Amino acid sequence: MEQVPNTYQELFIAYGALWILICTYLWHLSRKVDALTRRDS
Amino acid sequence: MSVTPNHKSLLTLSAISHKFDGQEALRGIDFEILNDDRILLVGPNGSGKSTLLKAISGIITPSKGRIFWSDNFISAKYQAAYFGEDSQLYRPLSIEENLQLFLDVSGQSEDLGNILKTWDLQSYSKTAVQNLSRGTLVRASLARAFLLNRPLLILDEPTNALDTSGRETLARNLDSLRTQNRSSIIATHDLGFAAGFVNRVIAIKSGLIKRDLRGSFEREQLIKIYEESCL
Amino acid sequence: MKPSLFKKAETALHLLSIALGLYALYLVFMVVPNERVMGPVQRIFYFHVGAAMATYCSVGLIFLSALLHFATRNRFWDTLSVAAAEVGLLFCAVVMATGMIWGHAAWNTWFRWEPRLVSFLVLMLILIGINLLRIFGDKGKVANHAAAFAILAAVNVPLVIWSIDLLPQSAQLHPKVVQDQGLKDPSFVKAMLFGMLAMVSLQFSLVFVRTKVESVLRLKDSI
Amino acid sequence: MKILLALLRKDLLIEFRTKETIFVTIGMAILMSAIASVGVSAALLPPAAVKSVLPVLLTLSFLLSSTISMTRTYEYEYQDRPLQGLLMSGATPQLVFVSKFLTNFLTMSVGTLTTLLGFVFFLNLSIAQIFLPMTFIFGLMILGFVAIATLIVPITFSSRLRGVILPLLLLPLTFPILFGGIEICSSLIAGIPLDLSSPWISLLVGFDVLYMAIGMNLFDKVVIE
Numbered sequence: 001m002e003q004v005p006n007t008y009q010e011l012f013i014a015y016g017a018l019w020i021l022i023c024t025y026l027w028h029l030s031r032k033v034d035a036l037t038r039r040d041s
Numbered sequence: 042m043s044v045t046p047n048h049k050s051l052l053t054l055s056a057i058s059h060k061f062d063g064q065e066a067l068r069g070i071d072f073e074i075l076n077d078d079r080i081l082l083v084g085p086n087g088s089g090k091s092t093l094l095k096a097i098s099g100i101i102t103p104s105k106g107r108i109f110w111s112d113n114f115i116s117a118k119y120q121a122a123y124f125g126e127d128s129q130l131y132r133p134l135s136i137e138e139n140l141q142l143f144l145d146v147s148g149q150s151e152d153l154g155n156i157l158k159t160w161d162l163q164s165y166s167k168t169a170v171q172n173l174s175r176g177t178l179v180r181a182s183l184a185r186a187f188l189l190n191r192p193l194l195i196l197d198e199p200t201n202a203l204d205t206s207g208r209e210t211l212a213r214n215l216d217s218l219r220t221q222n223r224s225s226i227i228a229t230h231d232l233g234f235a236a237g238f239v240n241r242v243i244a245i246k247s248g249l250i251k252r253d254l255r256g257s258f259e260r261e262q263l264i265k266i267y268e269e270s271c272l
Numbered sequence: 273m274k275p276s277l278f279k280k281a282e283t284a285l286h287l288l289s290i291a292l293g294l295y296a297l298y299l300v301f302m303v304v305p306n307e308r309v310m311g312p313v314q315r316i317f318y319f320h321v322g323a324a325m326a327t328y329c330s331v332g333l334i335f336l337s338a339l340l341h342f343a344t345r346n347r348f349w350d351t352l353s354v355a356a357a358e359v360g361l362l363f364c365a366v367v368m369a370t371g372m373i374w375g376h377a378a379w380n381t382w383f384r385w386e387p388r389l390v391s392f393l394v395l396m397l398i399l400i401g402i403n404l405l406r407i408f409g410d411k412g413k414v415a416n417h418a419a420a421f422a423i424l425a426a427v428n429v430p431l432v433i434w435s436i437d438l439l440p441q442s443a444q445l446h447p448k449v450v451q452d453q454g455l456k457d458p459s460f461v462k463a464m465l466f467g468m469l470a471m472v473s474l475q476f477s478l479v480f481v482r483t484k485v486e487s488v489l490r491l492k493d494s495i
Numbered sequence: 496m497k498i499l500l501a502l503l504r505k506d507l508l509i510e511f512r513t514k515e516t517i518f519v520t521i522g523m524a525i526l527m528s529a530i531a532s533v534g535v536s537a538a539l540l541p542p543a544a545v546k547s548v549l550p551v552l553l554t555l556s557f558l559l560s561s562t563i564s565m566t567r568t569y570e571y572e573y574q575d576r577p578l579q580g581l582l583m584s585g586a587t588p589q590l591v592f593v594s595k596f597l598t599n600f601l602t603m604s605v606g607t608l609t610t611l612l613g614f615v616f617f618l619n620l621s622i623a624q625i626f627l628p629m630t631f632i633f634g635l636m637i638l639g640f641v642a643i644a645t646l647i648v649p650i651t652f653s654s655r656l657r658g659v660i661l662p663l664l665l666l667p668l669t670f671p672i673l674f675g676g677i678e679i680c681s682s683l684i685a686g687i688p689l690d691l692s693s694p695w696i697s698l699l700v701g702f703d704v705l706y707m708a709i710g711m712n713l714f715d716k717v718v719i720e
Contacts, residue, residue, distance in 0.1 A: 062493075129577050129579060130580070131577045148498070394670045420650065424706070427709060435671040
């Protein structure tokens with residue numbers, strides 16, 4: 001089996017970026033919800 | 042509202058309000074029922090009469106506020122006997138089987154025969170409830186409510202489907218309540234029927250109590266009260 | 273808790289999920305050596321197990337909120353159980369997907385009848401049931417009904433696991449990596465641990481935000 | 496106790512007067528066993544294969560026919576709200592649950608017996624010597640199944656999808672019964688005598704006891720308005 005690399009630099013960056021995107025989008029949504037509740041009450 | 046010595050408080054409603062799917066049926070109801078009150082509850086359609094009666098009977102739990110039954114009564118969830126638009130009888134069973142079931146379940150052993158006689162249901166006792174006429178069904182359901190000897194009897198529009206003989210039977214049984222020292226609360230539009238019997242009138246409109254008067258009332262007085270507070 | 277405390281706790285939670293996620297990714301892609309037999313595809317394992325832990329966490333949340341819903345008349349527990357049910361189903365689907373990808377790569381079949389995947393299949397059916405009940409339930413009574421069904425379902429999970437363990441050994445094909453400590457290299461264990469922590473913390477932030485959304489929805493309905 | 500007898504009398508009276516659930520159960524049982532047997536004989540399987548596939552067919556037909564026939568059991572409890580009348584006149588929810596549970600157990604046992612006989616008839620099986628242990632095992636399975644179903648039917652009753660949602664909620668919870676039934680039936684059919692110390696029996700018994708207890712306590716939460 002040819003030597004398979006042990007580390008996957010570009011995969012790590014890709015998934016890392018995706019993960020950050022997900023979490024910040026979630027955070028942003030929750031901020032919007034807060035804004036909504038402030039305006040309603 | 043001074044409480045005369047021999048009247049004992051039966052239950053107290055404090056800040057009862059109820060809201061379901063968006064609209065407010067009750068908006069803060071406070072009053073007390075004494076043990077020999079015979080209350081007439083009047084109010085236009087949609088004023089929250091049925092919701093209030095269901096809350097008192099325990100069928101629905103009000104979203105806000107509490108109902109306190111006075112001390113020595115059993116702490117069970119359901120303290121009152123209730124009659125409403127649902128007959129609460131098993132349709133495939135006959136009147137006799139239904140009433141016998143409710144007698145056994147409530148642990149009472151009255152004689153079924155005279156219950157049928159007082160509500161003149163003997164001729165229908167064997168027919169299944171689903172084949173009964175509306176009037177007979179109401180009488181059977183009233184018999185079920187009356188046979189539970191509970192301190193409070195709740196009747197929601199009892200006279201709607203009753204003919205004259207049915208109303209006389211109901212009036213006779215209501216009078217017998219007085220002797221058994223059981224209080225009652227009736228919601229009806231038939232003011233003539235209630236005139237001779239009730240000793241307290243509560244007028245309710247869009248979820249709030251407008252008037253709460255004691256004493257005995259003639260039919261005209263009831264109509265005046267209704268018109269003043271509810272129209 | 274004062275609103276500002278809520279907001280601080282929430283930002284901490286989101287930051288924690290980001291940090292844990294990045295660290296887990298770093299471990300999985302940069303540090304852990306290739307598994308001798310299965311090669312690089314084995315790296316999905318860490319998030320497969322992480323998602324499984326997050327699913328069990330959600331089922332625990334559903335069970336807890338059902339009990340507390342009956343104990344206290346507070347409506348918050350009902351909104352929490354709505355959120356936990358949806359997030360639980362999401363992570364259960366992730367477990368199934370990663371399990372199949374990994375199963376296909378390792379044994380080139382899409383679905384092996386081994387215990388862990390079977391118990392998750394049953395769990396997914398149950399979670400689908402819970403969510404269906406939420407959608408089609410009667411508006412007034414759905415809170416009580418869903419809580420009662422949640423208790424029935426949560427109690428069922430250990431029974432399913434027990435009955436699967438009794439299944440004859442022939443059905444056992446799942447690599448006993450976790451049980452018999454197949455992980456030689458210590459970094460395997462570390463990666464798995466952080467994989468779990470990342471997924472569970474993402475699960476909590478999802479539940480947190482979904483609960484807020486649900487309470488706003490209910491606020492809107494009741495006006 | 497007197498209350499329980501009165502409730503049981505009521506349930507049995509309704510059952511035998513309307514005969515709805517009984518007919519649906521027997522009908523479904525015959526239908527399920529017929530479909531399964533047609534499938535098996537159409538596949539021209541050798542007897543050995545039929546014996547190995549029989550447990551899963553038996554258990555599946557039992558689960559499916561029972562689920563469909565359970566949808567009818569609360570029909571008369573909700574028309575004109577008599578169940579509410581009962582609860583208001585002093586019947587405790589636990590007793591109402593026990594009486595519904597026993598009545599449903601009776602009707603489902605009739606259905607399962609018909610399924611068994613259906614299979615024996617359609618596939619002319621000779622299971623005479625293991626018939627008794629088989630009914631014992633199916634008895635345990637029905638107990639667990641009915642304990643859950645008697646609680647879930649009122650839940651689905653008030654939802655918009657009434658009978659359709661019942662299988663989706665009920666069947667995932669019966670997997671332990673499915674596994675247990677298949678394992679014990681296949682060992683019975685393979686000729687191994689039933690030993691009561693096997694873990695499967697304790698699983699089934701544990702399952703039944705657990706869900707009966709949960710059902711009794713959660714029943715009033717599910718039935719109130």
